[in-house]
Amino acid sequence: MNNSPSATVCRGRTLLTAVWRAASHIAGRIERRLEPTGLSLPKLQMLTHLVEAGEPLPLGQLAGRSACAKSNITQLVDRLEADGLVRREPDPEDRRSVRAAITKDGLRAYEAAARAQSEVEAELLASLSPDEQQHLAALLERFREERV
């Protein structure tokens, strides 16, 4: 999704590309539904972390939870701050650290976007029975089990 129906790559006929296409399809659907909220998937992700944490988070924490580079967070927070959805605040305990705090507007945007996301997810999951969902999750998990 790299944000967006983003990631394109692929093609070929293998199972791996099927996984990739499914992921792109999902991300695309969600992002389209997110449009009216003005949030992108990466932005929603940031807000979600902040809401779930229930308190301002140091940018490094955000990078960790999103599994992405610190420099990416710097920029993402720049944009969120420009949108007025997040505020940077200094950490008195550690002067190296900067914490991101969600604003009232940020919370409002989050709520609408989270709802939209859930709707799409529900729609997509409706294609599969609970059993099938479980099975799919189990199969996907296997790719990550490294024996290397």
Next chain:
Amino acid sequence: MNNSPSATVCRGRTLLTAVWRAASHIAGRIERRLEPTGLSLPKLQMLTHLVEAGEPLPLGQLAGRSACAKSNITQLVDRLEADGLVRREPDPEDRRSVRAAITKDGLRAYEAAARAQSEVEAELLASLSPDEQQHLAALLERFREERV
């Protein structure tokens, strides 16, 4: 994959994120293995289209086959041309059109990269029996069947 172990997005605990994580994981593995060849996944994808077509392709064709924006192809071909892996040639039949032709260097790079890609795919697929692969593919396909 935006390239890259690219797309990060995600998080949450749903099945959808499992799909996304699996895709990122696969892309990441392939891109790491591609590093010595100097090709990224998107670049390899372009070369693959050209090799499979067996002839120079108009940029619009490439955009269609990769399911991405034309402007992205313009840039991708710019970079491939800078690398000496592809050549732009005018189409005498239609002066609007520009065709991308793979060079000898491009073919060499493609061969090495395609080999690397196959290796990784084989490694990953080894985690699943043929039956499971089929099942997984079928399940993933369901997401794309729209009843909307």
Next chain:
DNA sequence: GGAGAATTGTTCATGAATGAACAGTGTGTG
């Protein structure tokens, strides 16, 4: 206590993607 190492966030250069706007070219149809 002070020197060296580790951590935190920023900056910069680059790659990959999008969409809007644009300039040339080709194709009708009246």
Next chain:
DNA sequence: CACACACTGTTCATTCATGAACAATTCTCC
């Protein structure tokens, strides 16, 4: 024939992602 329309690729502004280099701060340990 000419005008309107459609198509092709490029340019531009923007987003999202990475990794390397850096400044400030904190930690460690002699």
